[in-house]
Amino acid sequence: MMLWAWIFLSVLLVSLLSLISIFFLSFKKEFLHKLMAFLISFAAGALLGDAFLHLLPEAVEEAGFTLSLSLTLLAGIIIFFILEKFIHWRHCHIPASKEHPHPFAWMNLLGDALHNFMDGLIIAGSYLTSIPLGVSTTLAVVLHEIP
Structure with a gap:
């Protein structure tokens, strides 16, 4: 098979898999809330586990445990903490309008x-x-x- 066909089929597969979330809309609201809490915590744990159990040890192995590596890690945590504080989405019941947009x-x-x-x-x-x-x-x- 030609290389572009491999690329096209792979990207198409990934794109179609993201549509699976439509299936979850058929669940009852209570079950969906429990499922979402589980999936969000699973995703966060997987990302943190990958960062701290795989990526960080590999960086330490490559460069050694230096001050710059420690400061970079700390800076990343602080930057994302500040970013979370600035764009924290708050729930409100005011309908969207030109005066009160919901972006x-x-x-x-x-x-x-x-x-x-x-x-x-x-x-x-x-x-x-x-x-x-x-x-x-x-x-x-x-x-x-x-x-």
Whole structure:
């Protein structure tokens, strides 16, 4: 199969898998809240576990445990804490209007579009390196989409 076909089919697979979330809309509201709490905590734990159990030890092995590595880690935690405080979304019951806009939908749409674009770049770049690497990267992106 040609290389562009591998890339196209892999990106199409990842894009279609993100539509599985429509299936969850058929669940009852109480069950959906419990499921979402579980999935969000699972996703956060997976990301933190990957960062602290895989990426950080690899960085320490590569560069040694230096002051710059420690300060970079601390700066990352502080920056994201401050970012969370500035763009914290608060729930309100005022309907959206020109005087009171609700930009969350646009922020979500733009962020998701950028995220999917980056997924496509990562998949295409890995296929350009080698087909087995492209397949394994596609699998990693698919597993990343699940939580």
